[in-house]
Amino acid sequence: MTLNSSPQPETPSVPTPGPNNDSPDMNTANKSGVVPKLRPTDEQPPTTALGQFAKLFQNSRNEPGVPNPDQAPKIEAQDLCFFYGEKQALFNVTIKVPPRSVTAFIGPSGCGKSTFLRTLNRMNDIIEGTRLAGKALFDGQDIYAPNVDVVQLRKKVGMVFQKSTPFPKSIFDNVAYGPMIAGQRNRRVLGEIVETCLKRAALWNEVKDRLAESALALSGGQQQRLCIARSLATNPDVLLMDEPASALDPASTARIEDLIFELKQNYTIVIVTHNMQQAARVSDFTAFFFEGRLIEIGETQTLFTRPKEKKTEDYITGRFG
Amino acid sequence: MSVTPDSLTTSPASQSNSLVRRFSLTAFKEAIIKGLLFGCAFLSIFTTIAIIWVLLTNTLSFFEDVSLAEFLGDTRWTPQFEGEQKHFGIWPLITGTFLVAIIAASIGLPLGLLSAIYLSEYASPKMRNIAKPILEILAGIPTVVFGYFALVFVTPFVLRPILQTMLGFEVGIYNALSAGIVVGIMIVPTVCSLSEDALRVVPNGLREAAYALGSTKLDVSVRVVVPAALSGIIASFLLAFSRAVGETMAVTIAAGQQPVLNINPLQSVETMTAFIVNISLGDTPAGSIEYKSLYAVAFTLFALTLTMNIISQWVMRRYREEYQ
Incomplete structure (x- = not known):
């Protein structure tokens, strides 16, 4: 990725979305020809390249109860810039994430979406030579303030990684890890936490008879759900997910997506994904990153069907990235 | 196997389409290198075997004079006494x-x-x-x-x-x-x-x-x-x-x-x-x-x-x- 200072990098000129007949997945007849950008609520079937997403929203389950974007944000970034040594990876990102919602970060590889995600629980602190400017707020508190306890922050802002990372311990000890390092020694309490979290992560029924077995014996999809259960055990408010399903097969991916939808009731979820269908399926809000900048953020349905920025549209219609 | 001048060179002109293996200098060199490397590896294995052999034969000869029961049963070790x-x-x-x-x-x-x-x-x-x-x-x-x-x-x-x-x-x-x-x-x-x-x-x-x-x-x-x-x-x-x-x-x-x-x-x-x-x-x-x-x-x-x-x-x- 080249991080030049030009805010509007050149992109190949493309015809504006308009007359377009190559929508092979649209089974409804569409011979009418000229149709401007469609709103998904219209009766007519969508015909633009964006139409594929509009179709997704026809049976959208996240339509009801879209969180109110005006309520106090759970997470907020103000003019956040981030540097790996001399190289600037994020440019003045300003964003608000409302509570109990799913926000998806999309964008091409190297656009800074993962880097930004990792600034939200200070995971980048571990990498040497990184620097941050601007502000990141959790419940209104600056998480980079000198008096912030990073350990407490990370308990409140959990994270699930692309590659499942079960510890080489039993399933029980994996989930109980967070409470145990926090000082919980009571086996009965730990047992309750483990059961609750495994149930929430939709893994309990598969593992309840073998909690003492090694977590490494689980399948990839199960390991990832175990990692989600493990994150839930520290009782976080926010779950950051860095491409949680990109290494999984479609069935496991579907389970993770169902899970995200369930977890939204209790947690604020931020998910980085390469898969735009996934972003459209699971998220309430979508943010599009490009070359270290936040190009556009909006309600997922709006962003995918009526993007304001040309670049967003080019990306989600697959013209680059 | 006959050695022809052609087969000893690798110039493209001498290459025929025949896939039959013939004696060549390259193959000969390969064989020598392989033999040398095997020799080096074998030397250390041979040394180990030789050491074990010497230990074992002398140990067995020791147990002709001293019973295993004494070796493992006695609590005194005084071989230099009279x-x-x-x-x-x-x-x-x-x-x-x-x-x-x-x-x-x-x-x-x-x-x-x-x-x-x-x-x-x-x-x-x-x-x-x-x-x-x-x-x-x-x-x-x-x-x-x-x-x-x-x-x-x-x-x-x-x-x-x-x-x-x-x-x-x-x-x-x-x-x-x-x-x-x-x-x-x-x-x-x-x-x-x-x-x-x-x-x-x-x-x-x-x-x-x-x-x-x-x-x-x-x-x-x-x-x-x-x-x-x-x-x-x-x-x-x-x-x-x-x-x-x-x-x-x-x-x-x-x-x-x-x-x-x-x-x-x-x-x-x-x-x-x-x-x-x-x-x-x-x-x-x-x-x-x-x-x-x-x-x-x-x-x-x-x-x-x-x-x-x-x-x-x-x-x-x-x-x-x-x-x-």
């Missing part, structure tokens, strides 16, 4: 050896593991680049130097002032404790280097996952990274322990030559290696029973260290966690 006073019970040498090795292990293993955790998890790359070579210098110090260090420094200036003058225990000038301490220091680089390798290959994702759950650096190191590297750490322990058992010069100098069945670390003991040195140096006539006893002891030592090495290999294979 007539009725000669006893060939191996136990004083085994207890002496393990006394020193256990003292060494209880010092060297924790020290080595803690240094490995420091180097792998805590030290900055700059610090690691300074500290690791220094630790490796420790591995390069001749063991005889460690032996004299124990004899002329550890015993008179550390053990005697503390244990004898202050606490009233009698400390022999030759004692197992001083030998154990220096052998412990000696095995630190082995433990540290191998354990650090095991800790470093633990995937970073595991550390990040642990940090993301609100771990402190200590939690990450002790509860996640060390358990994940456990097989490598245990293997390094076993290897270091077998090195302590096989250590020769330092214990010969510092622990003395008193083959008595004794577990008091403040008194002199004789290890198996020290006995071998003793017989090799002295004017024991070749072919005598004392001379042959050297082989029986050497074979016992060989069997013990080999067993430990095999166990460490097995532990490594059995408990290795596979990470992509």
Whole structure:
């Protein structure tokens, strides 16, 4: 990725979305020809390249109860810039994430979406030579303030990684890890936490008879759900997910997506994904990153069907990235 | 097979489409190189087999004169005495050896593991680049130097002032404790280097996952990274322990030559290696029973260290966690 200072990098000129007949997945007849950008609520079937997403929203389950974007944000970034040594990876990102919602970060590889995600629980602190400017707020508190306890922050802002990372311990000890390092020694309490979290992560029924077995014996999809259960055990408010399903097969991916939808009731979820269908399926809000900048953020349905920025549209219609 | 001038060159013009293999200079060179490499590999295998052969034949000849029952049943080891006073019970040498090795292990293993955790998890790359070579210098110090260090420094200036003058225990000038301490220091680089390798290959994702759950650096190191590297750490322990058992010069100098069945670390003991040195140096006539006893002891030592090495290999294979 080249991080030049030009805010509007050149992109190949493309015809504006308009007359377009190559929508092979649209089974409804569409011979009418000229149709401007469609709103998904219209009766007519969508015909633009964006139409594929509009179709997704026809049976959208996240339509009801879209969180109110005006309520106090759970997470907020103000003019956040981030540097790996001399190289600037994020440019003045300003964003608000409302509570109990799913926000998806999309964008091409190297656009800074993962880097930004990792600034939200200070995971980048571990990498040497990184620097941050601007502000990141959790419940209104600056998480980079000198008096912030990073350990407490990370308990409140959990994270699930692309590659499942079960510890080489039993399933029980994996989930109980967070409470145990926090000082919980009571086996009965730990047992309750483990059961609750495994149930929430939709893994309990598969593992309840073998909690003492090694977590490494689980399948990839199960390991990832175990990692989600493990994150839930520290009782976080926010779950950051860095491409949680990109290494999984479609069935496991579907389970993770169902899970995200369930977890939204209790947690604020931020998910980085390469898969735009996934972003459209699971998220309430979508943010599009490009070359270290936040190009556009909006309600997922709006962003995918009526993007304001040309670049967003080019990306989600697959013209680059 | 005929050698034609064509087949000895590799010019494109001489290449025919025939796939039949013919004699060529390249193939001949390949065969010679292969033979040389095989010879080098075989030489070390041959040496090992020869050593085992010599040990085994002489040990068997020793057991023609001394019964296995006496070797394993008697508690006195006095091969250099005369007539009725000669006893060939191996136990004083085994207890002496393990006394020193256990003292060494209880010092060297924790020290080595803690240094490995420091180097792998805590030290900055700059610090690691300074500290690791220094630790490796420790591995390069001749063991005889460690032996004299124990004899002329550890015993008179550390053990005697503390244990004898202050606490009233009698400390022999030759004692197992001083030998154990220096052998412990000696095995630190082995433990540290191998354990650090095991800790470093633990995937970073595991550390990040642990940090993301609100771990402190200590939690990450002790509860996640060390358990994940456990097989490598245990293997390094076993290897270091077998090195302590096989250590020769330092214990010969510092622990003395008193083959008595004794577990008091403040008194002199004789290890198996020290006995071998003793017989090799002295004017024991070749072919005598004392001379042959050297082989029986050497074979016992060989069997013990080999067993430990095999166990460490097995532990490594059995408990290795596979990470992509």
